[in-house]
Amino acid sequence: xxxxxxxxxxxxxxxxxxxxxxxxxxxxxxxxxxxxxxxxxxxxxxxxxxxxxxxxxxxxxxxxxxxxxxxxxxxxxxxxxxxxxxxxxxxxxxxxxxxxxxxxxxxxxxxxxxxxxxxxxxxxxxxxxxxxxxxxxxxxxxxxxxxxxxxxxxxxxxxxxxxxxxxxxxxxxxxxxxxxxxxxxxxxxxxxxxxxxxxxxxxxxxxxxxxxxxxxxxxxxxxxxxxxxxxxxxxxxxxx
Amino acid sequence: xxxxxxxxxxxxxxxxxxxxxxxxxxxxxxxxxxxxxxxxxxxxxxxxxxxxxxxxxxxxxxxxxxxxxxxxxxxxxxxxxxxxxxxxxxxxxxxxxxxxxxxxxxxxxxxxxxxxxxxxxxxxxxxxxxxxxxxxxxxxxxxxxxxxxxxxxxxxxxxxxxxxxxxxxxxxxxxxxxxxxxxxxxxxxxxxxxxxxxxxxxxxxxxxxxxxxxxxxxxxxxxxxxxxxxxxxx
Numbered sequence: 191x192x193x194x195x196x197x198x199x200x201x202x203x204x205x206x207x208x209x210x211x212x213x214x215x216x217x218x219x220x221x222x223x224x225x226x227x228x229x230x231x232x233x234x235x236x237x238x239x240x241x242x243x244x245x246x247x248x249x250x251x252x253x254x255x256x257x258x259x260x261x262x263x264x265x266x267x268x269x270x271x272x273x274x275x276x277x278x279x280x281x282x283x284x285x286x287x288x289x290x291x292x293x294x295x296x297x298x299x300x301x302x303x304x305x306x307x308x309x310x311x312x313x314x315x316x317x318x319x320x321x322x323x324x325x326x327x328x329x330x331x332x333x334x335x336x337x338x339x340x341x342x343x344x345x346x347x348x349x350x351x352x353x354x355x356x357x358x359x360x361x362x363x364x365x366x367x368x369x370x371x372x373x374x375x376x377x378x379x380x381x382x383x384x385x386x387x388x389x390x391x392x393x394x395x396x397x398x399x400x401x402x403x404x405x406x407x408x409x410x411x412x413x414x415x416x417x418x419x420x421x422x423x424x425x426x427x428x429x430x
Numbered sequence: 431x432x433x434x435x436x437x438x439x440x441x442x443x444x445x446x447x448x449x450x451x452x453x454x455x456x457x458x459x460x461x462x463x464x465x466x467x468x469x470x471x472x473x474x475x476x477x478x479x480x481x482x483x484x485x486x487x488x489x490x491x492x493x494x495x496x497x498x499x500x501x502x503x504x505x506x507x508x509x510x511x512x513x514x515x516x517x518x519x520x521x522x523x524x525x526x527x528x529x530x531x532x533x534x535x536x537x538x539x540x541x542x543x544x545x546x547x548x549x550x551x552x553x554x555x556x557x558x559x560x561x562x563x564x565x566x567x568x569x570x571x572x573x574x575x576x577x578x579x580x581x582x583x584x585x586x587x588x589x590x591x592x593x594x595x596x597x598x599x600x601x602x603x604x605x606x607x608x609x610x611x612x613x614x615x616x617x618x619x620x621x622x623x624x625x626x627x628x629x630x631x632x633x634x635x636x637x638x639x640x641x642x643x644x645x646x647x648x649x650x651x652x653x654x655x656x657x658x659x660x661x662x663x664x
Contacts, residue, residue, distance in 0.1 A: 267570035277565035
């Protein structure tokens, strides 16, 4: 589903990604961990071209997406993105946050989008918040709305960029629960996170990134219990 | 004694009021002046917003030539007096164009206001977190849709007080249209002053008229702002 070949990204003199090769298959839940500055967020942002790769190729369903001729907006409609800081639209109600893109991009009629919004809000447990504004919600609620907003476009892939890092500890669980049920429904997911419990329990594959490359990759349980790479061992000994 | 002074003051007032407003139907000059000021201001505000918006987008553009145009425009307008601009536009640029006088004046004020509005809008757009644009783009919206539906509505709310301020300045600024021979409130009072040889009454009336117009506008804009702030409720 997603193929990444020799992906490199530099910001000025700083080389953030130094050649990443990955193949993410349909239905996989790939969890990316690693120390800060390791390039994991940049890797995720390259996947939907919020960052333009400096070098290398990214394919989604065998279509090369980092090509000037490609319609980036069409590609992005296949991928939902959830941000660390939610990025809900503060001037719109929760309902309108969710329906804005499907209606504007003519993917759905107003009625269809409305039905979809109600259905999704039910799924993330916020059916009663449709008419509220983002400022009236807690962090955990905002992030669940953000997930619903991304799902409203019916994406094939969901990207999560540290979705629980900006939350108070007691709100982390409610967001992870939503992500877990999404994974259980068979959604292809790439999750950058520091939640090792989630990685172990929900991830089908774990990538450990450091210094701009994937140092180690495999079944989460194996890596957690028996890390092969020295850097992985060091990192895990600090966070576990 | 006091009675007499008060009485003579009152009769003076009455006489000068009569001279300034009633005799020869001079109040009509003020009424026409108010209408002209309002006409010119309204059209100028509209032109100013359109130009300001375009120049703001130029200034934020990726393309250097557009940024250059925006920069030169803002520099020239801010660097020259508005009376000079008005007179150049009226007597030079539009000298041979067959347009109604007040429209030419409104264009001149609009061009002037556009430079200031553009800086306000640019600041407003830049004040919106980059994450908002990213969220819009990640949903598949293109750059224009993201700007129109996500960034601008929030930016406009933030800059609303600054824009109101600019409009108030603009209304008062139109008091210089007398320089190109248009009869606005200020010019009407000048005219009456030189006909009656009395300065206090027409000038004070002019001040009161401007004050009332702007007070009414401020109240209306205040109500509008309250409505815009609806999503801020906590």
